[in-house]
Amino acid sequence: MVEFQILLPAILNGLTTGAVYALIALGLTLIYGVLHIINFAHGSLLMLAMYAVFFLHAGLGIDPYLALPVVVPGFFALGYLLQRGVIARASHGRDENILLVTLGVSIVIENLARYFWRSDTRTIETPYSFETVDLGVAFIAVPKVVAFAGALLVTLALWWVMSRTDLGRAIRALAKERQGARLVGIDVDHIFAMSFGIGTACVAAAACLLLPSFYVSPGVGHTFVLIAFTVVVLGGMGSFAGALIGGLIIGVTESLCGLYLGESLGQIGIFLIFIAILLFRPTGLLGHRA
Amino acid sequence: MRRQLLAIVAFLAAMALVPHLVGSEFWRNWVMMALFYALLGQAWNILGGYGGQFSFGHAAFFGTGAYCSAILHVHYGVNPWIALPAAGMAAGLVGAFIGFLSFRYGLRGSYFALVTLAFAEVLRILANTVPITGKGVGLLIPLDPGAANMQFADRTGYFYLILAFVGLALLLTLWLEHSRFGARLVAVRENEDAARALGVDVFRTKLAAITLSGALAGLGGSYYAQLFLYLDPGIAYGPAISVEALLVPIVGGMGTLFGPLLGSFALHGVSELAKLAFGEAAGLDLALYGVLLVLMVMFMPNGLFGMGRTTLARLLGGGRDA
Amino acid sequence: MSEVKRKKSISRRAFVAAAGGAALASGISGFPSIVRAQRGPVRVGILHPVTGPLAFSGNQARAGAMMAIETINEIGGIRSMGGAKLEPVLGDAQSKPDVGAAEVERMNEAGVSAIVGPFASGIALATTQAAAKHNIAHIVDVGVVDQVVTRGLANTFRFGPGLSKIVDTAIENLVAINDGAGKPARTVMIVHEESAFGTGMAKVLNEKLPGRGFQIIETISHANPTRDFNNIVLKIRAQRPDIVIPSNYYDEFVLFSRTMAQQKVRPKAIYAILGGAASSQRFVKEFPDAAQYIMDCNHWYDPRNPVAQELKKKVEAKGLYFTYELFLNHECVRLLAEALERAGTGDRAAVIQALASSGFANHFMPYGPTRFVNGQNQGAAPVNTQVQNREIQLIFPKEFASAKPVFPMPAA
Known part of the structure; x- marks a missing residue:
């Protein structure tokens, strides 16, 4: 049985791929958990961040990992402005309108990217692109190991911000009780925008960690956005540990279903898990009852 | 009710003249495609607009209708006219199935939206894997023009067919607005618990709505299959159709009789306008379309129909915002 | 542009x-x-x-x-x-x-x-x-x-050319290249994308290759996009086919060939059919090492x-x-x-x-x-190319060829 021989390496691969999914989902779960909006623009923001990383590398020779301190704050600001200047203003706080606005924003970003940067698929080559770590049972590509560690660190950082800072407390208060938060003097619009900014910053971190092992094109967001939603629901909306665990579970599920059902049909496993979680435990693995 | 009925009849009559009055085949085709998306939007509107259940996965119904009629026709030699109701029924059944599972477990809001999206994806993956859909190769309906085959050599036939579907959807919606079922559905949208307290069977009401909505979208799928004669899993079950189906009624005005029609014509108009401005710079026209979409939401939060109604009320001296 | x-x-x-x-x-x-x-x-x-x-x-x-x-x-x-x-x-x-x-x-x-x-x-x-x-x-x-x-x-x-013609030519050329090198290859694995061209190609290959002396060990279909190719490459490594036949879009081919290099899998030939990248200058420029010796049967001009x-x-x-x-x-x-x-x-x-x-x-x-x-x-046909030292050379048919095929792939 071929499948059995490569079972262990396949699980390891699933874990590293899953860590990338978790990274992308972390920002989404924050936005989803606090603002209760399905952010259709998440994928296109990921794409935009990947282009930023690409051009920093291609133009200035900055290594994608060293680009983190530039790209992450930049995208935090972008996210803040996007929520405050566009999404909040255009949607009048109504769910269906937020949906359309984020959809519109994603159409704009994606097609401007096509116009300015053409639709070519671009990759970067770093000294470690083809390097692997030999774990005895499997070779794991270095960028994937880094992404795995990065996912853990970003989760920890988010957890720290949310539980140890005033900002985090305000965000949590807002997520639980909008009216109450307003009454105790929390600047709701500001905190909403901060949440969106942090969520966007997370996606920028994901872009830095992802690009060395992937590619970027104007449509690359679509590759990950559905998976990210799956992870968010699986882990529980607004739960960072949930997103991490959810990402890893989805990664391993995808890997094993691919192994046993074929890479084509195997994708179905992700969505069946997704549906099952929605039906039987809609709060997700680590979510709280709303 | 009579005035609405009159409006529907007037609209259908005006549209019926389009093939005779509009000389340009391009614009006739344009109106036809706007009607097609209006049908999908009207289907979504029944569930999303009147029932308050947002679906992100109407491609599940559209694709099922499309595949059902194409498979019956290609593999079993069934005449498309006979396959048409079967396609509607199959799509309705898929709706009932998804509805049964998700409403049975009390999914609402974004959870319901995501579960419909996931079902559409599951169907797309299945269509890519099972032989009967032709897998990734897709399904080609043999070219054999003739009205008996539901393939019209001249686009006028297709035009009247979609107009008939839209008319059916409009009448259905009109009935809905004035029936007890519709009242129950709106009650569920406004407040499920209150509706339940008043004795409304919430589960059955929602189930009926999603079945009806699915069946209408399935008719749209069957139409698409006969018009373009080719299906693949991405066309049938891909997210593009799901997005169009929800864009059209939300922009036009959710839970209104004419909202989806207005939305469809407006969005297609905007898209044409964007092409006019930047048609030959790849991507720039779509970016402008996105900007216009955001602006439409910003300035018309109740949709086009909602805005029209508000303005009308003001003009008539009501003075109160709807 | x-x-x-x-x-x-x-x-x-x-x-x-x-x-x-x-x-x-x-x-x-x-x-x-x-x-x-x-x-x-x-x-x-x-x-x-x-x-x-x-x-x-x-x-x-x-x-x-x-x-x-x-x-x-x-x-x-x-x-x-x-x-x-x-x-x-x-x-x-x-x-x-x-x-x-x-x-x-x-x-x-x-x-x-x-x-x-x-x-x-x-x-x-x-x-x-x-x-x-x-x-x-x-x-x-x-x-x-x-x-x-x-x-x-x-x-x-x-x-x-249409798909049938392309796959038929690909098979003829593969047989000729293999025969020319003294028939070192016998086993094949196919890795194809799941839409019309990949699926159609895999179907014809499965019908015709066994009759031409090749044994198909496994045919793997994958989604577009596929985000990770490690499983597929691990399967290839475990089953050691002589030839790997990929047919996919550019993005997937980039990830696939990068993963092949990372996992140090080197079959006797990577023989793409309508490969999204094997006939792409961009790919050769950006991944010269991974691209080396990859063959492709694709649309190509007379050099x-x-x-x-x-x-x-x-x-x-x-x-x-x-x-x-x-x-x-x-x-x-x-x-x-x-x-x-x-x-x-x-x-x-x-x-x-x-x-x-x-x-x-x-x-x-x-x-x-x-x-x-x-x-x-009627005359339309694909040709075979191979990446040799950062250049895409036409290797088959002979009347248009700019280089001789390198097969089997030399050890790294």
């Missing part, structure tokens, strides 16, 4: 304004006098998916067609029509069949004499049918699915042809890559121009007639003179 795009921009705007006006005002029969004046320009529809998932290929294709139009106009247009210039009417199918069909209607009213495009088979099935209603000649640039030309549409002409060499330089000077989408479209426009030259008119029926009787020999594809039977160019 933007300069290519900006070049022509009046046509659509002028036309839609006119169309709108006519539709509203006249109301009788819209466009009675389609522009077919002998001295006026000949309008040509250039229809591709320049946005959406297929945008890369669509833009490459459009660039190729536009460069051909530019050159033809520079050297005097269509001589038999008094030097009439070609005027492109650009269309975007947005990677959707229904949008493609709507663009055909637009082009019809813009008075095009013919349409070139639309890259993807799924879109081609819709656009050829729409064009047939108006009797507009439709030259299919790529659209390899066999049914594109087997539906009996008299307006449809495919310059390049000794001076027109092709010059075009390649011009394309690269523009910062574009010389890909099959680009050069096929370039040659499809030249095929059309030659037909117009013989027809001496932009009249649609005459253009279809001229294409049907086309014997165009002056192109740079390794096909020989064109001869259309039921719309398919």
Whole structure:
């Protein structure tokens, strides 16, 4: 049985791929958990961040990992402005309108990217692109190991911000009780925008960690956005540990279903898990009852 | 009710003249495609607009209708006219199935939206894997023009067919607005618990709505299959159709009789306008379309129909915002 | 590229304004006098998916067609029509069949004499049918699915080869290369994308390869996009096939070949069929080590042809890559121009007639003179290329070859 021989390496691969999914989902779960909006623009923001990383590398020779301190704050600001200047203003706080606005924003970003940067698929080559770590049972590509560690660190950082800072407390208060938060003097619009900014910053971190092992094109967001939603629901909306665990579970599920059902049909496993979680435990693995 | 009925009849009559009055085949085709998306939007509107259940996965119904009629026709030699109701029924059944599972477990809001999206994806993956859909190769309906085959050599036939579907959807919606079922559905949208307290069977009401909505979208799928004669899993079950189906009624005005029609014509108009401005710079026209979409939401939060109604009320001296 | 795009921009705007006006005002029969004046320009529809998932290929294709139009106009247009210039009417199918069909209607009213495009088979099935209603000649640039030309549409002409022809040639060439090296390879694994071309190709390979002395160990179909290829590569490593046959889009091929290199899997040959990247200069430039010795059976030009060499330089000077989408479209426009030259008119029926009787020999594809039977160019065939030391060399058939195949792949 071929499948059995490569079972262990396949699980390891699933874990590293899953860590990338978790990274992308972390920002989404924050936005989803606090603002209760399905952010259709998440994928296109990921794409935009990947282009930023690409051009920093291609133009200035900055290594994608060293680009983190530039790209992450930049995208935090972008996210803040996007929520405050566009999404909040255009949607009048109504769910269906937020949906359309984020959809519109994603159409704009994606097609401007096509116009300015053409639709070519671009990759970067770093000294470690083809390097692997030999774990005895499997070779794991270095960028994937880094992404795995990065996912853990970003989760920890988010957890720290949310539980140890005033900002985090305000965000949590807002997520639980909008009216109450307003009454105790929390600047709701500001905190909403901060949440969106942090969520966007997370996606920028994901872009830095992802690009060395992937590619970027104007449509690359679509590759990950559905998976990210799956992870968010699986882990529980607004739960960072949930997103991490959810990402890893989805990664391993995808890997094993691919192994046993074929890479084509195997994708179905992700969505069946997704549906099952929605039906039987809609709060997700680590979510709280709303 | 009579005035609405009159409006529907007037609209259908005006549209019926389009093939005779509009000389340009391009614009006739344009109106036809706007009607097609209006049908999908009207289907979504029944569930999303009147029932308050947002679906992100109407491609599940559209694709099922499309595949059902194409498979019956290609593999079993069934005449498309006979396959048409079967396609509607199959799509309705898929709706009932998804509805049964998700409403049975009390999914609402974004959870319901995501579960419909996931079902559409599951169907797309299945269509890519099972032989009967032709897998990734897709399904080609043999070219054999003739009205008996539901393939019209001249686009006028297709035009009247979609107009008939839209008319059916409009009448259905009109009935809905004035029936007890519709009242129950709106009650569920406004407040499920209150509706339940008043004795409304919430589960059955929602189930009926999603079945009806699915069946209408399935008719749209069957139409698409006969018009373009080719299906693949991405066309049938891909997210593009799901997005169009929800864009059209939300922009036009959710839970209104004419909202989806207005939305469809407006969005297609905007898209044409964007092409006019930047048609030959790849991507720039779509970016402008996105900007216009955001602006439409910003300035018309109740949709086009909602805005029209508000303005009308003001003009008539009501003075109160709807 | 933007300069290519900006070049022509009046046509659509002028036309839609006119169309709108006519539709509203006249109301009788819209466009009675389609522009077919002998001295006026000949309008040509250039229809591709320049946005959406297929945008890369669509833009490459459009660039190729536009460069051909530019050159033809520079050297005097269509001589038999008094030097009439070609005027492109650009269309975007947005990677959707229904949008493609709507663009055909637009082009019809813009008075095009013919349409070139639309890259993807799924879109081609819709656009050829729409064009047939108006009797507009439709030259299919790529659209390899066999049914594109087997539906009996008299307006449809495919310059390049269809899928069956491509796979048959790939098998013949594989057998010849293997025989030439003393038959070192016997086992095969196929890794293909799940849409029309990958699935269709895998089906034919499974039917025919066993009869030619190859054993297919496993056929793996994967989704578009596939985000991780480690499982597939691990399966390959575990089963040690002599030859791996991939058939996928560019993005997936990049990830696949990178993973092959990371996992240190080196079969005797990587023999792509319609590989998204193996015949791409970009891939060879960005991943020279991973690309080394990869073979591909794909659309390719005759490397000794001076027109092709010059075009390649011009394309690269523009910062574009010389890909099959680009050069096929370039040659499809030249095929059309030659037909117009013989027809001496932009009249649609005459253009279809001229294409049907086309014997165009002056192109740079390794096909020989064109001869259309039921719309398919009979001489069209793919060739085999191999990446050798950062260059894409043509290795098969011999009469066009620029290098000898390196097979089996030498140890690293």
